[in-house]
Amino acid sequence: MNNMVSQFGSFLGKIALILILSTGTTIAQVETVTKPKINLDNPDSRTMEHDGKTVIIPSSIKDQTVTGYTSYRMGYNLLSDLKDFIGKWNLTLDMNGKAIPSWLEVKLSGLSTLVGYFVGDHGSARPISIINFENGKITFSIPPQWESANKDLVFEGVLSGNNLTGTIQYPNGDQFNYVGERAPALVRDRNPTWDKPISIFNGKNLDGWHADKPENQWVVNDGILSSPESGANLISNKNFDDFKLLVEFRYPKGSNSGIYLRGRYELQIQDDIGQEPSNLLFGGIYGFLTPNEMAAKPAGEWQTYEITLIGRRLTVVANGKNIINDQIIPGITGGALDSKEGLPGPIVLQGDHGPVEFRKIVITPAR
Secondary structure (H helix, E strand, O other): OOOOEEEEEEEOOEEEEEEEOOHHHOEEEEEEEEOOOOOOOOHHHHEEEEOOEEEEOOOOOOOEEEOOEEEEEEEOEEOOOHHHHOEEEEEEEEEOOEEEEEEEEEEEEOOOEEEEEEEOOOOOOEEEEEEEEEOOEEEEEEOOOOOOOOOOEEEEEEEEOOEEEEEEEOOOOOEEEEEEEEOOOOOOOOOOOEOOOEEOOOOOOOOOEEEOOOOOOOEEEOOEEEEOOOOOOEEEOOOEOOEEEEEEEEOOOOOEEEEEEOOOEEEEEEOOOOOOOOOOOOOOEOOOEOOOOOOOOOOOOOEEEEEEEEOOEEEEEEOOEEEEEEEEOOOOOOOOOOOOOOOOEOOEEOOOOOOEEEEEEEEEEEO
16 A cells, blocks of 8 residues: 555544554554644644654645544654665656666664665765664765765655655755665576577677767777777667676776676776776776676786676676676666666666777677
């Protein structure tokens, strides 16, 4: 039941209350609750306590006479428990009319402290040291990451049915509304049967791809797909669910690029030879999954990724070394096309950072 509905009757200073709760499919019944008669013009008289929670009687309710009793029928807010917020949330911001993806994980630390991780429309997953909970609302602030302003990002949210809704105020002061849905588990009940491999780069031109900006710097020369300078990202026209993906790529010294799987999870391509493994460097799922070793070759050499993505489970073999073995991707990474994780998505080649080249892109989709 999506909406919570209640009927309040007032007689001789007592209110009979029947609550039908959608959250957690709990049903609670209170025979009589003694309280002064409700004055709809006085906010203090429109609240009552039940089982440690506060019921707010909206000022929009109207009187009706039913079999001689004065009764009220309305939707009400039963303030959420902090545990109702726990989990992963796929957020969509309304940023001046444009749908922008974001992500939040809320976790319980100990008995009653909420902590978590947040992914904005860009950047990596950021830890949240504490998520405040009061009067059915969560709030937190985190310092800027790639933003130029020096103020904190401020997040507020309440539960509205099955959704998380609220506002995000960015360090520059801009504030946007969002709606969040619980992230799907993406658990598969069986191993996939693989279809035939498909070369989604034909070695001749950009057929089957499109840029995310009007100006497209991607070119094909001598069978090599290259982005010589920072500009647009390149997006496959086809969407894919579960798949195996083989890519051969090359980059110059100091460059930075990536591949977005289903358009949502960035696998880093970066000149990091000799560095300690990191989820921000070569072979990492940006901000989330750390490879078990640094398998990068020197800049200027051709390299390979062999990627298997089934639901959230990811395996990556880089240059013949298994660096991520059947690990679960928690959520979308910064720069994702959307937060609709339950849907198939495209392959995206990052072109808005450094130069990069590809000579083979072969995908084997699940049947």
